[in-house]
Amino acid sequence: QDFQGRGFADFLFSITDTPFLFRDGKLMPTASFIDSLTQTIQIILVFFTPEYGMTSVMTIEADLSGPASLVVDTDVRHYGIIEGTRLIEYLFVQCLVLVFILSMVLDTVYTAIKVHRRWHVDNLAPSTSTVVLMFVDTLSIVMTTCIVIVRLPTKLASASEARRVLDRLDGIDWASSEMRVTDKKEAFFESVL
Structure with a gap:
């Protein structure tokens, strides 16, 4: 089946378990599903652990389009579905x-402030360890805050995103x-892509 103008799509079991399949409305041997004009092969697997x-x-x-070798990306x-008590625990930890x-x-x-006062009042330069520790603390503050800000919306939306994928498949x-x-194939690929 031609899939959104990007190529031909089929279920993996129909390619591996049957001697013939339909491609572009024609019956053909399964072994010729991937031919010399094939540029890319994409396998999509969906797993759910209740x-x-x-x-x-x-x-x-x-990617088969390269001159010499095959390039494979995964x-x-x-x-992850976080709801109820687990979500409350996660939010509590993030608040901490x-x-x-x-x-x-x-x-x-x-x-x-202490370093600034010592520098301007007593003309004492800060030690290297103090400057390094302030830099590390500032970096830790910025990075940890960024991680919390980026992950929090994802965790809050995790249940609805997983439900969206599963409901479409179901x-x-x-x-x-x-x-x-x-139509079944099209619905499947639209659900997981």
Whole structure:
């Protein structure tokens, strides 16, 4: 089946377990699904573990267009479902992190004021270790704050994102003889890409 003008898509089991398949409306041997005109092969695997609330979408892409060798890239996207008590615990820990960051900010500012006073009042230069520690503290504050800011929205949206992927896949009527196979494939690929 031609997929969004980007190539032909089929389920992996139909390529590995059957001697013939349809490509572009023609019956052909499965062995010729990948031919000399094939530039890219992409395999998409979807995993769900209800016990841990994890959904993973793994993409393996092989680029055949190079002159000599095959280039293979992989991409794994994990969607962890954090809801209820686990979400509250996660938010509590992140709040503690922000409290500790605030205490580090206050300590660093206090140290900077002391260094500034000693420099201008007593003409004493700060020690190298003091300057290095202030720099490390400032870097730690900035990096930790960035991590919390970047991860927090992702964690809050994790359940809805995993639910979105799974609901779309669950909404495909796989057993239906009335829904065309091409429509099922299209719905599958739209769900996971």
